[in-house]
Amino acid sequence: MALLNRSGNAFAMRDNPPSIWPDFLVGQAEQPARVLLVDDDPLVRHVMAQELLADDRITLVDQAGSVREGRRKIAQHAFDVLLVDLNLGDGTGFDLIELAKRSRPGVEVVVISAIEDEPQVLHAFELGATGYLLKNAWFGNFPQAVLQVVNGGASITPSLARRLLHRLDQRDAGQTGPVNRTKLSSRERDVLKMVASGYTSAEIGGRLGISLRTVNAHVRNIYSKLQVKNRAQAVSYATDRGLI
Incomplete structure (x- = not known):
């Protein structure tokens, strides 16, 4: 039925x-x-x-x-x-x-x-x-x-x-001073775009011709610059602000 x-x-x-x-x-x-x-x-x-x-x-x-x-x-x-x-x-x-x-x-x-x-x-x-x-x-x-x-x-x-x-609320409330959130390098933007598309770190490395360790280093730098803790937060923040 x-x-x-x-x-x-x-x-x-x-x-x-x-x-x-x-x-x-x-x-x-x-x-x-x-x-x-x-x-x-x-x-x-x-x-x-x-x-x-x-x-x-x-x-x-x-x-x-x-x-x-x-x-x-x-x-x-x-x-x-x-x-x-x-x-x-x-x-x-x-x-x-x-x-x-x-x-x-x-x-x-x-x-x-x-x-x-x-x-x-x-x-x-x-x-x-x-x-x-x-x-x-x-x-x-x-x-x-x-x-x-x-x-x-x-x-x-x-x-x-x-x-x-x-x-997350506590983290946002505790932030003071300017945040270096927009100064992503060209390669970091490439990595973040692929993260947003659902690629794993290994797949990103293969497509960009870089090692898994390098990919993870870029991801850590992205987290630090955007002051986020995980991929979902990074993608959400970057998408909302047109960074990718």
Whole structure:
């Protein structure tokens, strides 16, 4: 059964879960959003898997319990969203985020974590994550997060989002004197334009013919000059002021 909105677009009725889901969004029963789940806690994986499998807009293509296994699964499967814990027994989820974004540029990443660690959050976003959820969060569930990011949105635990916004407010309130925000070099502008286009640091280095270390140095300089903490803030600030 389908309903029509005022523009004439179809909205599909869902029995599981009961909802109205537009047919033009990613995540349909006949073509669900594909998820790869990586967490080293079997119980957490089981609970999350059950939650994902209960939504017919999502398919769980596979699971992994370690960085090593996650690398193999990333190479084996096509998927749309990587749900990944940062603290894995044999390494960190950061390695898998970088690998996923490098090998599958269109993939979205949602971090699942037991703690609200601001430096970890910012680093995950710098690497290309578009979501960060606490495992015990009451607001929002994992299927909702998957559907948000795969359709161009972002998903972050509300309490953590509030803390980050408060941190930005404090930073802005504490700024005094002139800020050297517009004196980006030509190469820094090139790097920032590619960051805004969604390229990873490795891809930027390859396209510009410079090393990964040089790219990261340019990114750090951009952060310093614009007085921002991550790529999203840098792109937002530069775009608003016509720097790129």
